[in-house]
Amino acid sequence: MNDIFWFVPITSIIALMFALYFFKQMMKTSEGNDRMIAIASHVRKGAMAYLKQQYKVVGIFFVIMTAVFSVMAYVLNLQNPWVPFAFLTGGFFSGLAGFFGMKTATYASARTTNAAISSLNGALRIAFRSGAVMGLVVVGLGLLDISIWFVALNYFYPVELGDGHNLVIITTTMLTFGMGASAQALFARVGGGIYTKAADVGGDLVGKVEAGIPEDDPRNPATIADNVGDNVGDVAGMGADLYESYCGSILATSALGAAAFLGETDMQLKAVIAPMLIAAMGIILSIIGIFFVKTKEGATQKDLLHSLSRGINISSILIIIFSLAILLVLDISNPYGIWGSIVVGLVTGIIIGKATEYYTSATYKPTQIIAESTGTGPATVIISGLGTGMISTAIPVIAVVVGIVLAFLFASGFDFTQMGLGLYGIGIAAVGMLSTLGITLATDAYGPIADNAGGNAEMSGLGTEVRKRTDALDSLGNTTAATGKGFAIGSAALTALALLASYIEELKIGLLRIGEDVLVFASGLKIDTASATLVDFMNYYEVNLMNPKVLIGMFIGSMMSFLFCGLTMNAVGRAAGKMVDEVRRQFRAIPGIMEGKSEPDYARCVEISTIGAQREMLIPASLAILVPIAVGLLFGVPAVIGLMVGALVAGFVLAVFMANSGGAWDNAKKYIEEGHLGGKGSRAHKAAIIGDTVGDPFKDTSGPSLNILIKLMSMVSIVMAGLTVAFSVL
Amino acid sequence: MEIHLYLSIFPEALIASMLPPEEFGRYFAVGNKKRTRGQAIFFKVNRNFESDYLKVQNIDELCVPNSDGSPKRSKYIAIYRVLEHIPMEALENLYLVTDDGRVLELEKGDYSEENNDELHLYQQLGPVRPLVASSLDPIAFCKYLTNTEHPVSVPKIMFVELILNGLSNDPQKASTENIPYRNIDHMRDCLVDLKKPGSKPNKTVVRNTRDDLLYRTTKNGFFIGDQIELFYYPFPSQEQLEGEYYSWWKSALTQGFGY
Numbered sequence: 005m006n007d008i009f010w011f012v013p014i015t016s017i018i019a020l021m022f023a024l025y026f027f028k029q030m031m032k033t034s035e036g037n038d039r040m041i042a043i044a045s046h047v048r049k050g051a052m053a054y055l056k057q058q059y060k061v062v063g064i065f066f067v068i069m070t071a072v073f074s075v076m077a078y079v080l081n082l083q084n085p086w087v088p089f090a091f092l093t094g095g096f097f098s099g100l101a102g103f104f105g106m107k108t109a110t111y112a113s114a115r116t117t118n119a120a121i122s123s124l125n126g127a128l129r130i131a132f133r134s135g136a137v138m139g140l141v142v143v144g145l146g147l148l149d150i151s152i153w154f155v156a157l158n159y160f161y162p163v164e165l166g167d168g169h170n171l172v173i174i175t176t177t178m179l180t181f182g183m184g185a186s187a188q189a190l191f192a193r194v195g196g197g198i199y200t201k202a203a204d205v206g207g208d209l210v211g212k213v214e215a216g217i218p219e220d221d222p223r224n225p226a227t228i229a230d231n232v233g234d235n236v237g238d239v240a241g242m243g244a245d246l247y248e249s250y251c252g253s254i255l256a257t258s259a260l261g262a263a264a265f266l267g268e269t270d271m272q273l274k275a276v277i278a279p280m281l282i283a284a285m286g287i288i289l290s291i292i293g294i295f296f297v298k299t300k301e302g303a304t305q306k307d308l309l310h311s312l313s314r315g316i317n318i319s320s321i322l323i324i325i326f327s328l329a330i331l332l333v334l335d336i337s338n339p340y341g342i343w344g345s346i347v348v349g350l351v352t353g354i355i356i357g358k359a360t361e362y363y364t365s366a367t368y369k370p371t372q373i374i375a376e377s378t379g380t381g382p383a384t385v386i387i388s389g390l391g392t393g394m395i396s397t398a399i400p401v402i403a404v405v406v407g408i409v410l411a412f413l414f415a416s417g418f419d420f421t422q423m424g425l426g427l428y429g430i431g432i433a434a435v436g437m438l439s440t441l442g443i444t445l446a447t448d449a450y451g452p453i454a455d456n457a458g459g460n461a462e463m464s465g466l467g468t469e470v471r472k473r474t475d476a477l478d479s480l481g482n483t484t485a486a487t488g489k490g491f492a493i494g495s496a497a498l499t500a501l502a503l504l505a506s507y508i509e510e511l512k513i514g515l516l517r518i519g520e521d522v523l524v525f526a527s528g529l530k531i532d533t534a535s536a537t538l539v540d541f542m543n544y545y546e547v548n549l550m551n552p553k554v555l556i557g558m559f560i561g562s563m564m565s566f567l568f569c570g571l572t573m574n575a576v577g578r579a580a581g582k583m584v585d586e587v588r589r590q591f592r593a594i595p596g597i598m599e600g601k602s603e604p605d606y607a608r609c610v611e612i613s614t615i616g617a618q619r620e621m622l623i624p625a626s627l628a629i630l631v632p633i634a635v636g637l638l639f640g641v642p643a644v645i646g647l648m649v650g651a652l653v654a655g656f657v658l659a660v661f662m663a664n665s666g667g668a669w670d671n672a673k674k675y676i677e678e679g680h681l682g683g684k685g686s687r688a689h690k691a692a693i694i695g696d697t698v699g700d701p702f703k704d705t706s707g708p709s710l711n712i713l714i715k716l717m718s719m720v721s722i723v724m725a726g727l728t729v730a731f732s733v734l
Numbered sequence: 735m736e737i738h739l740y741l742s743i744f745p746e747a748l749i750a751s752m753l754p755p756e757e758f759g760r761y762f763a764v765g766n767k768k769r770t771r772g773q774a775i776f777f778k779v780n781r782n783f784e785s786d787y788l789k790v791q792n793i794d795e796l797c798v799p800n801s802d803g804s805p806k807r808s809k810y811i812a813i814y815r816v817l818e819h820i821p822m823e824a825l826e827n828l829y830l831v832t833d834d835g836r837v838l839e840l841e842k843g844d845y846s847e848e849n850n851d852e853l854h855l856y857q858q859l860g861p862v863r864p865l866v867a868s869s870l871d872p873i874a875f876c877k878y879l880t881n882t883e884h885p886v887s888v889p890k891i892m893f894v895e896l897i898l899n900g901l902s903n904d905p906q907k908a909s910t911e912n913i914p915y916r917n918i919d920h921m922r923d924c925l926v927d928l929k930k931p932g933s934k935p936n937k938t939v940v941r942n943t944r945d946d947l948l949y950r951t952t953k954n955g956f957f958i959g960d961q962i963e964l965f966y967y968p969f970p971s972q973e974q975l976e977g978e979y980y981s982w983w984k985s986a987l988t989q990g991f992g993y
Contacts, residue, residue: 215764216771216833218988223834462984468977598764598835679912685948685989686914 094184206583393665557646666703
C-alpha cells in the first residue's frame with residue numbers, strides 16, 4: 005500500500021483529538037448560576053432521551069437489515085461477506101458522531117450564556133469551538149471508518165494482486181457502509197426535523213398565538229422541547245446528513261477511481277486514495293481555520309460574520325493550494341485536470357451558498373418582496389414565497405449543471421468519450437466541496453448552540469447586555485444555517501451523481517458473483533463482464549429514454565420526492581397538533597403556570613415530540629428503503645437507474661425550493677419585526693407570521709430530509725444491486 | 735385582608751379586590767386558570783373619596799373573602815360612567831397589563847409642554863375609543879375635548895399619544911415604516927388636512943378602536959384629565975424597557991401574534 009495513505013488515519017485521529025481538546029476546554033468553563041444549570045440540564049436530558057429513543061428504533065432497523073444482508077451474503081451469495089459489517093459500522097459511527105455532537109452542544113449552551121456575561125468573544129469562542137467538536141467528530145470518525153475498512157479489506161483482498169479487480173471489490177464493499185450512514189442519517193434528519201418543528205410550531209401556536217406568551221418563556225410547557233429540537237434537528241440531523249455526504253462522496257469517488265483506472269494498478273491505487281488524502285488535508289486546514297475564528301468586544305453583526313467567514317475562507321483557499329500539492333506528490337495522471345474538478349466543486353458550493361443567501365436574506369430584494377406582499381394579506385405571502393422559492397432553484401441548478409460539465413471535462417481532459425475519468429472528476433468535485441467540512445459543519449452546529457444560549461439567557465432572566473450578545477450570536481447562526489443548508493443540498497446532488505455512476509460498478513460485481521462472466525448482447529456481441537465499460541453496461545441493460553422501464557423508474561423517483569415531502573409535512577402537522585393539545589391541557593390542568601407559581605411539565609412535551617417524531621418517521625423512512633428494492637425486483641436495472649435519476653433531479657430542485665421558500669418566509673417576518681412595513685403587531689406582521697409557520701416544515705423538515713432521500717435511495721440501490729441482477733422479474 | 739379599589743379603563747369599571755395591584759393585573763388578564771387572555775389597563779384608586787353616584791361606602795361589606803378563606807379577587811362596584819365620577823385626586827398609579835399577565839406600574843410625572851407645530855395621534859382609551867389625529871398638544875387636546883361648550887365633549891378623558899415618527903412633521907411624504915396602524919392612507923389624509931390653513935384641530939381616523947393597544951406604539955405616555963387638571967404617566971425609556979422592565983416589554987412585543 006502507498007505510504008502516503010497513512011496520512012488519512014493519522015489526520016482522522018488528529019481530528020478526534022482536537023475535538024476532545026475543544027470539548028475539554030469547553031467543559032472547564034462554568035455553566036453559570038443554578039437557574040442556568042437547571043435549564044441546560046432539562047434540555048440535555050430531553051436531547052439524550054430523544055437520542056436514546058431514536059437509537060432504539062434505529063437499532064431494531066439495523067438488526068433487521070443486517071439479517072437481510074447476512075442472508076444475501078452468506079445464503080444467497082449475492083453480496084460480499086463484509087457488507088453486513090460495513091453496513092453496521094457506517095450506522096454506528098454516524099450515530100456516534102450525532103451522540104458526541106449533541107452531548108457537546110447541550111453542554112455548551114449554558115456555558116456560552118455564562119461566557120456572554122463577560123464578553124462576546126468568549127461566548128463566540130465557546131459556541132463555535134463546541135460546534136467544531138461536531139464538525140471534527142464527523143470528519144474524524146468518517147475518515148477513521150474509511151481507513152479501518154480500507155486497511156482491513158486490503159488484508160483480505162491485497163491491492164497488489166488481482167489485476168486491479170481487488171481494488172474494485174474493496175471500494176465497492178466500502179460503499180455499502182455508506183448505506184449504514186445513510187439509514188442513520190435518514191432517521192436523524194427526518195426524526196429530528198419532525199421533532200424540532202412539532203415542538204416549535206406546536207409551542208408557538210399555543211404559547212405565542214393563544215396565550216400571548218413570548219418565545220423562550222419558561223411558562224410555556226413546550227419551551228424546553230423547542231430548545232431540545234434545535235439540537236436534535238440542526239446538530240444531530242445536519243451532522244448525520246453531512247457525515248453521510250462526506251463519506252459517500254469519498255467512497256463513491258474511490259469506487260469510480262478504481263473503475264476508471266482499471267488495468268493501471270499503480271494509478272488506480274492513487275485514484276482511490278486521492279479523495280481520502282484531500283479529505284484528510286481538509287481536516288488539518290479546517291483545524292487551522294477554526295483557530296482564526298475570533299472577534300473583538302462590541303463587534304457588529306458584520307464583524308461576527310466576517311470572523312466566521314475568515315476561518316472558512318482561509319481553509320478553502322488553503323485546500324485549493326494543498327490539493328494540487330497532494331495530486332502532484334501522488335503523481336496521479338492529469339493532476340491539473342483533477343485539481344480543476346476539485347476547484348469546480350468548491351466554487352459550486354460557494355455559488356449555491358451565496359444564491360441561498362441572496363434568496364433568503366432580508367438584505368436582498370427577493371425576501372423584501374415577500375415582506376411587501378404582506379400588505380395584501382397572508383394569501384399573497386404564501387404565493388410570493390412559493391414563487392420566490394421556485395425561482396431560487398435556477399441558480400443552484402445552473403451551478404450544479406456547469407459544475408458537472410466542468411468537473412467532467414477537466415478530469416477527462418476535455419474528452420467526452422472518457423466517461424470513467426469524467427465521472428471520477430464529478431466525484432472528486434463533491435469531495436472538494438466537502439473537504440473543509442470540519443469547519444463548515446462547525447458553523448452549522450454553532451447555530452443551535454447560540455440559539456439555546458439565547459434561550460437560556462431569557463429563561464434565566466439575565467441582563468440586557470448578555471441578551472444582546474447572545475442575540476447577536478444567534479442571528480449570526482441563522483445566517484450561517486441558511487448557507488449551510490445550501491451547501492448540504494449541493495453536496496448531496498454531486499454525491500448522488502457519483503453514487504449513480506458507482507451503481508454500475510456494483511452491478512458488475514453483482515453479475516460476477518452470480519456467475520455471469522460474459523455480457524451477451526442482442527446482436528450476439530459478447531463482452532467480458534469484468535472488463536465491460538460503463539457504456540457497455542448502459543447498452544446491455546438498454547438504459548435509454550425509449551426504454552419504458554427507465555421512464556417508469558424516473559416517474560417513480562420523481563413521485564417519491566413529492567410523496568416523501570408530503571408525508572413529512574403532514575407528520576409535522578400531526579405531531580404539532582399533539583403538542584398543541586398537550587400545552588393547552590397543561591395550561592388548563594396545572595394551576596399557577598401563568599403566574600409563574602408552578603412549573604410546567606416540560607418532560608411530557610419532550611416525550612410527546614420524541615414519540616411523535618419516532619412514530620411519524622417510520623413510514624417515510626421505510627418507503628425510502630423499500631421502493632428502490634421493489635422497483636429493482638419488479639422492473640430491473642434500467643428502472644433502478646431511472647429511479648435514481650428521477651429522485652435526484654426532482655429531489656434536488658424540490659429541496660432547494662423548499663429550503664429557500666421556508667428561509668425567505670422566516671426572514672421576511674424578521675424583516676418586518678425589525679420595523680419595516682408597519683413592524684411588530686401590524687397586519688403585515690400577522691400575514692408574515694402565517695408565511696413563517698407554513699415555511700417551518702419546508703425549511704427544517706421536508707427540504708433537508710430530501711438530501712438524505714436522494715442519497716439513501718442511491719445507496720439502497722447500490723447495496724441491493726446483487727439482488728436486482730439476480731431476481732428482477734422484468 | 736386589605737381591600738383595594740381599581741378603575742379599569744376597558745371595560746370601564748370600578749372594581750374592589752383583595753389582591754394587590756400586580757396580582758390583580760395578572761388575574762384580570764389571564765383569569766384564575768389559563769382559559770382566557772386579554773390586555774388590561776387600570777388605575778389604583780384611593781378609597782377615601784366620596785361620591786353620590788358610586789356606592790363606595792359599603793365596599794367592605796361587598797368585598798369579603800371567599801368561603802374557603804381565600805382573598806376576593808374582584809367585586810365589581812360600578813360599570814357605567816365610572817371614569818367621570820372618580821375624582822382626579824383619587825387616582826394613584828397606572829398599571830399596564832399585557833395579554834399574558836405581565837404588569838407594568840407607571841407613576842405620575844411632569845409633562846413638559848412642547849412648543850412646536852408637530853401633529854399628534856391620540857388613542858382615546860375612555861370613556862370612548864376613537865383614534866384621533868390632532869394638531870393640539872396633549873394639554874390642549876384634553877382641554878378641548880373636556881370643554882362642555884363644544885358640542886362633542888366628555889367630562890373626563892383618558893388617552894395615550896402614539897408614535898407618528900416622520901409623519902408628525904411631513905404627513906405627505908414621510909415613511910410609514912414601523913407604524914402598525916390600520917387605515918394608514920386615511921390617517922395620512924387626516925394628517926395632511928390638519929396641516930391646511932383653517933382646518934379643524936382634530937380629525938377622527940378610526941371611530942371606534944376594537945383592537946388592543948399596542949404598547950410599543952406609545953410615544954411619551956398616558957394622560958388622564960378634565961378641564962382643570964391633567965395627569966401624565968410617562969412611559970419608560972427604551973433603555974429601561976430593555977433592561978429594568980424586560981419581561982414586561984418582551985411580552986408587550988408579542989402582542990399582535992394572535993389571529
